[in-house]
Amino acid sequence: MSARGTTGRAAGTAQEAGDSDGLEHLARVGLLAFGLVHLLVAWLALQLAWGGGAGESADQSGAMRTLAESPLGKPLLWVVAVGLIALAVWQAAEVLRWRHGWSASGKTRTKALRKSGNALVKAAVYVALAVLAIRFATGAGTSSSQQQQETTSGVFSWPGGQWLVAAAGLVLVGVGAWHIRKGLNKHFLKQIDTSDASPGAVKLVTRLGQIGFPGKGIALAVVGGLLVYAAITFDPSKARGLDGALHTILELPFGRILLTLVAIGIAAFGAFCFVRARYPERT
Template sequence: MTTETKLPHPVKKTVQVMARWSYVVKGFLFCGVAVFAVRMALGLSRKEPNQRQVLETLFSQPLGQFTLLLIALALSAHTLWRIVETIEDPYQKGKSPGGLLHRFTYLLSGISYGSVAVTTFKLVFGVQSGGENSKQLWVAQLLHREGGEWLVVTAGAIMLTWALVQLKKAITQGLYKSLKIDELAYFWRGLIRLIGAIGFITQSTILAGMGYYLLRAAWMKNPRYVKSIDDLLELVGRLPNGTTWLLLLAGGIFLFGLFMFVMARYFPLKLA
Protein backbone atom coordinates (compact mmCIF):
# COMPACT_ATOMS: atom_id res chain seq x y z
CA MET A 1 0.00 0.00 0.00
CA THR A 2 1.17 3.54 -0.67
CA THR A 3 0.98 6.37 1.80
CA GLU A 4 -1.33 9.29 1.14
CA THR A 5 0.45 12.30 -0.31
CA LYS A 6 0.69 15.22 2.10
CA LEU A 7 -0.37 17.76 -0.51
CA PRO A 8 -3.61 19.54 0.49
CA HIS A 9 -6.57 18.35 -1.57
CA PRO A 10 -7.11 21.66 -3.48
CA VAL A 11 -3.40 21.74 -4.34
CA LYS A 12 -3.45 18.07 -5.33
CA LYS A 13 -6.48 18.61 -7.57
CA THR A 14 -4.87 21.64 -9.23
CA VAL A 15 -1.64 19.75 -9.86
CA GLN A 16 -3.60 16.84 -11.35
CA VAL A 17 -5.48 19.13 -13.75
CA MET A 18 -2.34 21.03 -14.76
CA ALA A 19 -0.34 17.82 -15.11
CA ARG A 20 -3.00 16.45 -17.44
CA TRP A 21 -2.74 19.63 -19.51
CA SER A 22 1.03 19.17 -19.52
CA TYR A 23 0.49 16.14 -21.75
CA VAL A 24 -1.26 18.44 -24.21
CA VAL A 25 1.75 20.78 -24.04
CA LYS A 26 4.15 17.87 -24.56
CA GLY A 27 2.12 16.70 -27.53
CA PHE A 28 2.19 20.15 -29.06
CA LEU A 29 5.96 20.49 -28.54
CA PHE A 30 6.74 17.14 -30.14
CA CYS A 31 4.40 17.78 -33.06
CA GLY A 32 6.05 21.18 -33.49
CA VAL A 33 9.52 19.62 -33.54
CA ALA A 34 8.28 17.15 -36.16
CA VAL A 35 6.97 19.99 -38.35
CA PHE A 36 10.31 21.81 -38.17
CA ALA A 37 12.10 18.54 -39.00
CA VAL A 38 9.92 18.03 -42.09
CA ARG A 39 10.56 21.60 -43.21
CA MET A 40 14.29 21.08 -42.73
CA ALA A 41 14.20 17.79 -44.67
CA LEU A 42 12.40 19.46 -47.59
CA GLY A 43 14.71 22.47 -47.57
CA LEU A 44 11.89 24.85 -46.64
CA SER A 45 13.48 26.15 -43.44
CA ARG A 46 16.82 26.23 -41.64
CA LYS A 47 15.29 26.60 -38.20
CA GLU A 48 16.56 24.00 -35.75
CA PRO A 49 13.97 21.30 -35.01
CA ASN A 50 13.91 21.46 -31.22
CA GLN A 51 11.50 22.40 -28.47
CA ARG A 52 13.12 25.79 -27.84
CA GLN A 53 12.50 26.73 -31.48
CA VAL A 54 8.84 25.78 -31.10
CA LEU A 55 8.60 27.93 -27.97
CA GLU A 56 10.31 30.90 -29.64
CA THR A 57 7.93 30.63 -32.60
CA LEU A 58 4.98 30.63 -30.22
CA PHE A 59 6.41 33.62 -28.35
CA SER A 60 6.45 35.66 -31.56
CA GLN A 61 2.70 35.14 -32.08
CA PRO A 62 -0.12 37.32 -30.70
CA LEU A 63 -0.61 36.54 -26.99
CA GLY A 64 2.63 34.57 -27.21
CA GLN A 65 3.89 35.66 -23.80
CA PHE A 66 0.63 34.64 -22.12
CA THR A 67 0.61 31.30 -23.98
CA LEU A 68 4.16 30.53 -22.90
CA LEU A 69 3.32 31.40 -19.31
CA LEU A 70 0.51 28.81 -19.36
CA ILE A 71 2.90 26.28 -20.92
CA ALA A 72 5.50 26.95 -18.23
CA LEU A 73 2.93 26.48 -15.47
CA ALA A 74 1.67 23.22 -16.99
CA LEU A 75 5.21 21.86 -17.32
CA SER A 76 5.97 22.90 -13.75
CA ALA A 77 2.91 20.94 -12.62
CA HIS A 78 4.17 17.97 -14.65
CA THR A 79 7.48 18.16 -12.81
CA LEU A 80 5.81 18.33 -9.39
CA TRP A 81 3.51 15.43 -10.29
CA ARG A 82 6.45 13.31 -11.44
CA ILE A 83 8.37 13.98 -8.23
CA VAL A 84 5.36 13.03 -6.08
CA GLU A 85 4.76 10.03 -8.33
CA THR A 86 8.36 8.88 -7.85
CA ILE A 87 8.11 9.13 -4.06
CA GLU A 88 4.52 7.99 -3.43
CA ASP A 89 4.38 5.25 -6.10
CA PRO A 90 0.62 5.65 -6.83
CA TYR A 91 0.78 3.00 -9.58
CA GLN A 92 2.38 0.51 -7.19
CA LYS A 93 5.47 -0.27 -9.22
CA GLY A 94 7.08 -1.38 -5.97
CA LYS A 95 10.70 -1.58 -4.90
CA SER A 96 11.84 -4.38 -7.17
CA PRO A 97 14.66 -3.47 -9.61
CA GLY A 98 12.12 -3.08 -12.42
CA GLY A 99 9.77 -1.04 -10.26
CA LEU A 100 12.52 1.27 -9.04
CA LEU A 101 13.70 1.69 -12.62
CA HIS A 102 10.22 2.79 -13.71
CA ARG A 103 10.00 5.22 -10.81
CA PHE A 104 13.43 6.59 -11.69
CA THR A 105 12.26 7.31 -15.23
CA TYR A 106 9.37 9.30 -13.74
CA LEU A 107 11.97 11.45 -12.01
CA LEU A 108 13.94 11.80 -15.25
CA SER A 109 10.79 12.95 -17.02
CA GLY A 110 10.17 15.49 -14.27
CA ILE A 111 13.71 16.84 -14.50
CA SER A 112 13.58 16.94 -18.30
CA TYR A 113 10.35 18.90 -18.51
CA GLY A 114 11.32 20.98 -15.52
CA SER A 115 14.26 22.24 -17.58
CA VAL A 116 11.86 23.02 -20.45
CA ALA A 117 9.67 24.92 -17.98
CA VAL A 118 12.70 26.97 -16.86
CA THR A 119 13.53 27.74 -20.51
CA THR A 120 9.93 28.80 -21.08
CA PHE A 121 9.90 31.09 -18.03
CA LYS A 122 13.14 32.66 -19.27
CA LEU A 123 11.57 33.39 -22.64
CA VAL A 124 8.50 34.89 -20.96
CA PHE A 125 10.55 37.22 -18.77
CA GLY A 126 13.26 38.00 -21.33
CA VAL A 127 16.10 36.21 -19.53
CA GLN A 128 18.96 35.00 -21.70
CA SER A 129 19.30 31.23 -21.94
CA GLY A 130 22.08 28.93 -23.02
CA GLY A 131 19.87 27.17 -25.56
CA GLU A 132 20.16 23.59 -26.69
CA ASN A 133 24.00 23.64 -26.76
CA SER A 134 24.07 24.24 -23.00
CA LYS A 135 24.45 20.45 -22.74
CA GLN A 136 27.88 20.78 -24.34
CA LEU A 137 28.80 23.46 -21.81
CA TRP A 138 28.06 21.39 -18.73
CA VAL A 139 29.77 18.35 -20.26
CA ALA A 140 32.83 20.52 -20.97
CA GLN A 141 32.84 21.66 -17.34
CA LEU A 142 32.59 18.07 -16.10
CA LEU A 143 35.37 16.86 -18.40
CA HIS A 144 37.70 19.47 -16.97
CA ARG A 145 37.17 18.09 -13.44
CA GLU A 146 39.02 15.09 -12.08
CA GLY A 147 36.80 12.05 -12.56
CA GLY A 148 34.23 14.16 -14.38
CA GLU A 149 34.19 11.84 -17.35
CA TRP A 150 32.59 9.18 -15.15
CA LEU A 151 29.70 11.51 -14.41
CA VAL A 152 29.25 11.97 -18.16
CA VAL A 153 29.39 8.18 -18.58
CA THR A 154 26.71 7.87 -15.89
CA ALA A 155 24.53 10.42 -17.71
CA GLY A 156 24.99 8.48 -20.95
CA ALA A 157 24.11 5.19 -19.25
CA ILE A 158 20.99 6.79 -17.77
CA MET A 159 19.91 7.97 -21.22
CA LEU A 160 20.43 4.48 -22.66
CA THR A 161 18.45 2.97 -19.79
CA TRP A 162 15.66 5.47 -20.36
CA ALA A 163 15.70 4.49 -24.03
CA LEU A 164 15.21 0.83 -23.07
CA VAL A 165 12.27 1.73 -20.84
CA GLN A 166 10.67 3.65 -23.72
CA LEU A 167 11.23 0.67 -25.99
CA LYS A 168 9.61 -1.59 -23.39
CA LYS A 169 6.55 0.68 -23.42
CA ALA A 170 6.41 0.31 -27.20
CA ILE A 171 6.46 -3.48 -27.32
CA THR A 172 4.58 -4.49 -24.14
CA GLN A 173 0.95 -4.04 -23.17
CA GLY A 174 1.34 -2.44 -19.74
CA LEU A 175 0.87 1.22 -20.66
CA TYR A 176 -1.93 0.54 -23.13
CA LYS A 177 -3.86 -1.59 -20.63
CA SER A 178 -3.75 1.30 -18.16
CA LEU A 179 -5.45 3.68 -20.61
CA LYS A 180 -9.19 4.08 -20.09
CA ILE A 181 -10.12 3.32 -23.70
CA ASP A 182 -12.37 0.28 -23.25
CA GLU A 183 -15.37 2.24 -24.53
CA LEU A 184 -13.62 2.94 -27.84
CA ALA A 185 -14.17 0.78 -30.91
CA TYR A 186 -11.62 -1.93 -31.70
CA PHE A 187 -10.29 0.11 -34.65
CA TRP A 188 -9.49 3.13 -32.48
CA ARG A 189 -7.89 1.01 -29.75
CA GLY A 190 -5.71 -0.64 -32.37
CA LEU A 191 -4.81 2.70 -33.92
CA ILE A 192 -3.81 4.09 -30.52
CA ARG A 193 -1.66 1.00 -29.96
CA LEU A 194 0.06 1.49 -33.33
CA ILE A 195 0.62 5.24 -32.83
CA GLY A 196 2.07 4.58 -29.37
CA ALA A 197 4.36 1.79 -30.57
CA ILE A 198 5.85 3.85 -33.40
CA GLY A 199 6.11 6.94 -31.20
CA PHE A 200 7.85 5.21 -28.34
CA ILE A 201 10.25 3.39 -30.68
CA THR A 202 11.16 6.75 -32.18
CA GLN A 203 11.61 8.31 -28.75
CA SER A 204 13.73 5.33 -27.70
CA THR A 205 15.92 5.77 -30.77
CA ILE A 206 16.48 9.47 -30.04
CA LEU A 207 17.31 8.84 -26.37
CA ALA A 208 19.68 6.03 -27.36
CA GLY A 209 21.43 8.39 -29.79
CA MET A 210 21.84 11.02 -27.08
CA GLY A 211 23.16 8.40 -24.66
CA TYR A 212 25.63 7.04 -27.20
CA TYR A 213 27.07 10.48 -27.93
CA LEU A 214 27.39 11.25 -24.22
CA LEU A 215 29.43 8.08 -23.82
CA ARG A 216 31.48 9.01 -26.86
CA ALA A 217 32.09 12.51 -25.46
CA ALA A 218 33.38 10.95 -22.24
CA TRP A 219 35.58 8.45 -24.10
CA MET A 220 37.06 11.09 -26.41
CA LYS A 221 37.04 13.75 -23.67
CA ASN A 222 35.47 16.12 -26.18
CA PRO A 223 32.13 17.85 -25.39
CA ARG A 224 31.51 18.50 -29.09
CA TYR A 225 30.32 14.93 -29.43
CA VAL A 226 27.28 15.73 -27.26
CA LYS A 227 24.15 15.80 -29.42
CA SER A 228 20.72 17.31 -28.86
CA ILE A 229 17.66 16.26 -30.83
CA ASP A 230 18.27 18.83 -33.57
CA ASP A 231 21.88 17.63 -33.94
CA LEU A 232 20.70 14.03 -34.28
CA LEU A 233 18.10 14.99 -36.88
CA GLU A 234 20.74 16.87 -38.85
CA LEU A 235 23.03 13.82 -38.74
CA VAL A 236 20.22 11.61 -40.02
CA GLY A 237 19.63 14.05 -42.87
CA ARG A 238 23.26 13.60 -43.98
CA LEU A 239 22.95 9.82 -44.32
CA PRO A 240 22.44 8.14 -47.71
CA ASN A 241 18.76 8.69 -48.52
CA GLY A 242 18.87 11.05 -45.56
CA THR A 243 15.76 12.98 -46.57
CA THR A 244 13.68 9.80 -46.46
CA TRP A 245 15.11 8.76 -43.10
CA LEU A 246 14.59 12.24 -41.69
CA LEU A 247 10.97 12.31 -42.85
CA LEU A 248 10.37 8.89 -41.26
CA LEU A 249 11.93 10.05 -38.01
CA ALA A 250 9.87 13.24 -38.09
CA GLY A 251 6.76 11.11 -38.63
CA GLY A 252 7.63 9.04 -35.56
CA ILE A 253 8.14 12.19 -33.47
CA PHE A 254 4.78 13.49 -34.68
CA LEU A 255 3.07 10.24 -33.71
CA PHE A 256 4.69 10.41 -30.27
CA GLY A 257 3.19 13.88 -29.96
CA LEU A 258 -0.23 12.53 -30.93
CA PHE A 259 0.10 9.82 -28.30
CA MET A 260 0.69 12.52 -25.68
CA PHE A 261 -2.77 13.87 -26.58
CA VAL A 262 -4.13 10.37 -26.00
CA MET A 263 -2.40 10.31 -22.61
CA ALA A 264 -3.96 13.67 -21.74
CA ARG A 265 -7.43 12.25 -22.39
CA TYR A 266 -7.26 8.62 -21.29
CA PHE A 267 -4.38 8.12 -18.84
CA PRO A 268 -5.58 7.64 -15.21
CA LEU A 269 -3.36 10.28 -13.65
CA LYS A 270 -2.87 9.84 -9.88
CA LEU A 271 -1.03 11.58 -7.06
CA ALA A 272 -1.66 8.94 -4.41
Protein backbone atom coordinates in the same frame (compact mmCIF):
# COMPACT_ATOMS: atom_id res chain seq x y z
CA MET B 1 5.50 14.03 16.73
CA SER B 2 7.20 10.82 15.49
CA ALA B 3 9.07 10.59 12.20
CA ARG B 4 6.62 7.90 11.09
CA GLY B 5 3.69 10.22 11.78
CA THR B 6 5.34 13.04 9.86
CA THR B 7 6.05 10.74 6.94
CA GLY B 8 2.50 9.46 7.01
CA ARG B 9 1.12 12.99 6.94
CA ALA B 10 3.45 13.89 4.04
CA ALA B 11 2.36 10.84 2.09
CA GLY B 12 -1.27 11.68 2.84
CA THR B 13 -0.73 15.24 1.62
CA ALA B 14 0.88 13.91 -1.54
CA GLN B 15 -2.04 11.55 -2.05
CA GLU B 16 -4.47 14.46 -1.67
CA ALA B 17 -2.39 16.57 -4.07
CA GLY B 18 -2.23 13.74 -6.58
CA ASP B 19 -6.00 13.24 -6.36
CA SER B 20 -6.80 16.98 -6.57
CA ASP B 21 -9.19 17.75 -9.42
CA GLY B 22 -7.49 21.10 -9.99
CA LEU B 23 -4.05 19.54 -10.27
CA GLU B 24 -5.42 16.78 -12.49
CA HIS B 25 -6.83 19.35 -14.90
CA LEU B 26 -3.54 21.27 -14.89
CA ALA B 27 -1.66 18.02 -15.49
CA ARG B 28 -3.84 17.39 -18.52
CA VAL B 29 -2.87 20.86 -19.76
CA GLY B 30 0.74 19.81 -19.17
CA LEU B 31 0.30 16.68 -21.27
CA LEU B 32 -1.16 18.83 -24.05
CA ALA B 33 1.83 21.18 -23.71
CA PHE B 34 4.25 18.24 -23.78
CA GLY B 35 2.56 16.96 -26.90
CA LEU B 36 2.69 20.40 -28.52
CA VAL B 37 6.45 20.62 -27.95
CA HIS B 38 6.91 17.26 -29.67
CA LEU B 39 4.73 18.29 -32.61
CA LEU B 40 6.79 21.45 -33.06
CA VAL B 41 10.05 19.50 -32.86
CA ALA B 42 8.70 17.11 -35.50
CA TRP B 43 7.80 20.05 -37.74
CA LEU B 44 11.29 21.53 -37.34
CA ALA B 45 12.80 18.11 -38.11
CA LEU B 46 10.77 17.89 -41.31
CA GLN B 47 11.93 21.37 -42.28
CA LEU B 48 15.51 20.29 -41.62
CA ALA B 49 15.04 17.15 -43.73
CA TRP B 50 13.69 19.02 -46.72
CA GLY B 51 15.76 22.18 -46.67
CA GLY B 52 13.52 24.67 -44.91
CA GLY B 53 14.96 24.75 -41.40
CA ALA B 54 18.40 26.28 -41.81
CA GLY B 55 17.91 29.00 -39.17
CA GLU B 56 16.17 27.15 -36.34
CA SER B 57 17.33 24.44 -33.95
CA ALA B 58 15.35 21.23 -34.40
CA ASP B 59 14.97 20.63 -30.67
CA GLN B 60 13.01 21.79 -27.63
CA SER B 61 14.57 25.27 -27.70
CA GLY B 62 13.61 25.62 -31.36
CA ALA B 63 10.07 24.58 -30.48
CA MET B 64 9.90 27.16 -27.67
CA ARG B 65 11.32 29.87 -29.94
CA THR B 66 8.71 29.00 -32.57
CA LEU B 67 6.00 29.45 -29.94
CA ALA B 68 7.52 32.71 -28.68
CA GLU B 69 7.51 34.19 -32.19
CA SER B 70 3.88 33.27 -32.88
CA PRO B 71 0.88 35.53 -32.16
CA LEU B 72 0.06 35.28 -28.42
CA GLY B 73 3.19 33.12 -28.18
CA LYS B 74 4.52 34.42 -24.87
CA PRO B 75 1.23 34.04 -22.95
CA LEU B 76 0.98 30.54 -24.44
CA LEU B 77 4.50 29.78 -23.20
CA TRP B 78 3.39 30.69 -19.66
CA VAL B 79 0.44 28.29 -20.01
CA VAL B 80 2.87 25.62 -21.22
CA ALA B 81 5.18 26.29 -18.26
CA VAL B 82 2.35 26.09 -15.69
CA GLY B 83 1.06 22.86 -17.23
CA LEU B 84 4.53 21.29 -17.21
CA ILE B 85 5.09 22.32 -13.58
CA ALA B 86 1.74 20.72 -12.72
CA LEU B 87 2.92 17.54 -14.43
CA ALA B 88 6.14 17.66 -12.38
CA VAL B 89 4.14 18.06 -9.14
CA TRP B 90 1.92 15.18 -10.24
CA GLN B 91 4.98 12.98 -10.67
CA ALA B 92 6.47 14.12 -7.35
CA ALA B 93 3.21 13.07 -5.70
CA GLU B 94 3.64 9.67 -7.38
CA VAL B 95 6.99 9.22 -5.60
CA LEU B 96 5.41 9.68 -2.17
CA ARG B 97 2.39 7.64 -3.20
CA TRP B 98 4.68 4.64 -3.81
CA ARG B 99 6.94 5.31 -0.80
CA HIS B 100 5.15 2.75 1.35
CA GLY B 101 6.38 0.01 -0.96
CA TRP B 102 10.09 0.85 -0.64
CA SER B 103 10.42 -1.20 2.53
CA ALA B 104 8.36 -4.12 1.22
CA SER B 105 9.84 -7.22 -0.36
CA GLY B 106 9.72 -9.02 -3.66
CA LYS B 107 7.66 -7.70 -6.56
CA THR B 108 5.95 -5.03 -4.47
CA ARG B 109 9.28 -3.36 -3.61
CA THR B 110 10.54 -3.69 -7.18
CA LYS B 111 7.39 -2.10 -8.56
CA ALA B 112 7.49 0.72 -5.99
CA LEU B 113 11.13 1.54 -6.74
CA ARG B 114 10.53 1.39 -10.50
CA LYS B 115 7.46 3.61 -10.29
CA SER B 116 9.27 6.09 -8.03
CA GLY B 117 12.34 6.19 -10.27
CA ASN B 118 10.25 6.73 -13.41
CA ALA B 119 8.30 9.48 -11.68
CA LEU B 120 11.47 11.28 -10.58
CA VAL B 121 12.94 11.20 -14.08
CA LYS B 122 9.69 12.46 -15.61
CA ALA B 123 9.43 15.23 -13.02
CA ALA B 124 12.98 16.36 -13.83
CA VAL B 125 12.20 16.43 -17.56
CA TYR B 126 9.01 18.42 -17.04
CA VAL B 127 10.76 20.94 -14.77
CA ALA B 128 13.58 21.40 -17.29
CA LEU B 129 11.08 22.04 -20.10
CA ALA B 130 9.08 24.40 -17.88
CA VAL B 131 12.24 26.41 -17.13
CA LEU B 132 13.01 26.51 -20.86
CA ALA B 133 9.48 27.79 -21.59
CA ILE B 134 9.81 30.48 -18.91
CA ARG B 135 13.16 31.61 -20.32
CA PHE B 136 11.70 32.05 -23.80
CA ALA B 137 8.60 33.73 -22.35
CA THR B 138 10.87 36.29 -20.65
CA GLY B 139 13.14 36.70 -23.68
CA ALA B 140 16.12 34.90 -22.13
CA GLY B 141 15.96 31.62 -24.06
CA THR B 142 19.06 30.07 -25.60
CA SER B 143 19.82 27.02 -27.72
CA SER B 144 19.48 23.67 -25.95
CA SER B 145 22.46 22.32 -27.93
CA GLN B 146 24.63 25.23 -26.77
CA GLN B 147 23.57 24.66 -23.16
CA GLN B 148 24.37 20.94 -23.42
CA GLN B 149 27.82 21.69 -24.82
CA GLU B 150 28.50 24.15 -21.99
CA THR B 151 27.25 21.66 -19.40
CA THR B 152 29.35 18.86 -20.89
CA SER B 153 32.42 21.11 -20.90
CA GLY B 154 31.81 21.89 -17.22
CA VAL B 155 31.41 18.22 -16.30
CA PHE B 156 34.69 17.39 -18.10
CA SER B 157 36.48 19.58 -15.51
CA TRP B 158 35.21 17.41 -12.65
CA PRO B 159 37.17 14.43 -11.31
CA GLY B 160 36.08 11.51 -13.48
CA GLY B 161 34.01 13.92 -15.58
CA GLN B 162 34.76 12.10 -18.82
CA TRP B 163 33.34 8.89 -17.36
CA LEU B 164 30.27 10.73 -16.04
CA VAL B 165 29.52 12.11 -19.51
CA ALA B 166 29.97 8.65 -21.03
CA ALA B 167 27.69 7.15 -18.38
CA ALA B 168 25.02 9.80 -19.06
CA GLY B 169 25.26 9.00 -22.76
CA LEU B 170 24.85 5.28 -22.14
CA VAL B 171 21.84 5.96 -19.91
CA LEU B 172 20.23 7.97 -22.73
CA VAL B 173 20.97 5.16 -25.19
CA GLY B 174 19.28 2.77 -22.75
CA VAL B 175 16.27 5.09 -22.35
CA GLY B 176 16.00 5.29 -26.12
CA ALA B 177 16.10 1.50 -26.41
CA TRP B 178 13.46 1.28 -23.65
CA HIS B 179 11.18 3.64 -25.62
CA ILE B 180 11.62 1.53 -28.75
CA ARG B 181 10.85 -1.67 -26.86
CA LYS B 182 7.88 -0.03 -25.13
CA GLY B 183 6.41 0.87 -28.51
CA LEU B 184 7.03 -2.49 -30.10
CA ASN B 185 5.53 -4.56 -27.27
CA LYS B 186 2.72 -2.01 -26.61
CA HIS B 187 3.66 -1.84 -22.93
CA PHE B 188 2.42 1.77 -22.81
CA LEU B 189 -1.15 0.43 -22.84
CA LYS B 190 -0.55 -1.08 -19.38
CA GLN B 191 0.08 2.39 -17.95
CA ILE B 192 -3.20 4.05 -18.93
CA ASP B 193 -6.79 3.10 -18.19
CA THR B 194 -8.71 2.82 -21.45
CA SER B 195 -11.53 0.69 -20.02
CA ASP B 196 -14.07 3.40 -20.87
CA ALA B 197 -12.62 4.06 -24.33
CA SER B 198 -14.30 2.99 -27.55
CA PRO B 199 -12.60 0.35 -29.73
CA GLY B 200 -11.72 3.10 -32.21
CA ALA B 201 -10.09 5.21 -29.50
CA VAL B 202 -8.07 2.25 -28.21
CA LYS B 203 -6.90 1.53 -31.76
CA LEU B 204 -5.85 5.18 -32.20
CA VAL B 205 -3.92 5.22 -28.91
CA THR B 206 -2.25 1.94 -29.83
CA ARG B 207 -1.16 3.05 -33.30
CA LEU B 208 0.16 6.41 -32.06
CA GLY B 209 2.14 4.68 -29.31
CA GLN B 210 3.52 2.04 -31.66
CA ILE B 211 4.85 4.76 -33.97
CA GLY B 212 5.61 7.47 -31.41
CA PHE B 213 7.65 5.63 -28.80
CA PRO B 214 10.12 4.08 -31.29
CA GLY B 215 10.47 7.42 -33.10
CA LYS B 216 11.31 9.25 -29.90
CA GLY B 217 13.49 6.35 -28.77
CA ILE B 218 15.68 6.52 -31.87
CA ALA B 219 16.20 10.26 -31.37
CA LEU B 220 17.12 9.78 -27.68
CA ALA B 221 19.52 6.94 -28.50
CA VAL B 222 21.35 9.12 -31.05
CA VAL B 223 21.58 11.96 -28.49
CA GLY B 224 23.11 9.48 -26.06
CA GLY B 225 25.48 8.19 -28.71
CA LEU B 226 26.72 11.74 -29.35
CA LEU B 227 27.36 12.18 -25.62
CA VAL B 228 29.40 8.96 -25.56
CA TYR B 229 31.32 10.16 -28.63
CA ALA B 230 31.98 13.49 -26.89
CA ALA B 231 33.33 11.61 -23.87
CA ILE B 232 35.57 9.35 -25.98
CA THR B 233 37.01 12.29 -27.95
CA PHE B 234 37.00 14.61 -24.90
CA ASP B 235 35.31 17.19 -27.11
CA PRO B 236 32.20 18.91 -25.66
CA SER B 237 31.29 20.29 -29.10
CA LYS B 238 30.25 16.75 -30.09
CA ALA B 239 27.48 16.83 -27.44
CA ARG B 240 24.98 18.61 -29.67
CA GLY B 241 21.71 17.53 -28.12
CA LEU B 242 18.58 16.66 -30.07
CA ASP B 243 19.35 19.13 -32.85
CA GLY B 244 22.73 17.49 -33.37
CA ALA B 245 21.15 14.04 -33.26
CA LEU B 246 18.70 14.95 -36.03
CA HIS B 247 21.52 16.46 -38.11
CA THR B 248 23.47 13.23 -37.60
CA ILE B 249 20.53 11.19 -38.90
CA LEU B 250 20.27 13.54 -41.89
CA GLU B 251 23.94 12.91 -42.76
CA LEU B 252 23.41 9.13 -42.99
CA PRO B 253 22.74 7.36 -46.31
CA PHE B 254 19.08 8.01 -47.19
CA GLY B 255 19.21 10.58 -44.40
CA ARG B 256 16.22 12.59 -45.59
CA ILE B 257 14.00 9.53 -45.58
CA LEU B 258 15.30 8.37 -42.18
CA LEU B 259 14.89 11.82 -40.65
CA THR B 260 11.37 12.07 -42.08
CA LEU B 261 10.47 8.75 -40.47
CA VAL B 262 11.90 9.89 -37.12
CA ALA B 263 9.97 13.17 -37.44
CA ILE B 264 6.76 11.24 -38.09
CA GLY B 265 7.51 9.15 -34.99
CA ILE B 266 8.08 12.24 -32.83
CA ALA B 267 4.87 13.77 -34.19
CA ALA B 268 3.00 10.56 -33.37
CA PHE B 269 4.37 10.72 -29.81
CA GLY B 270 3.10 14.30 -29.56
CA ALA B 271 -0.33 13.21 -30.78
CA PHE B 272 -0.18 10.30 -28.29
CA CYS B 273 0.30 12.86 -25.48
CA PHE B 274 -2.79 14.72 -26.71
CA VAL B 275 -4.88 11.55 -26.60
CA ARG B 276 -3.16 10.43 -23.38
CA ALA B 277 -4.50 13.55 -21.62
CA ARG B 278 -7.96 12.02 -21.97
CA TYR B 279 -7.23 8.90 -19.87
CA PRO B 280 -6.18 8.43 -16.22
CA GLU B 281 -2.99 6.74 -15.09
CA ARG B 282 -3.27 3.02 -14.29
CA THR B 283 -1.92 2.25 -10.80
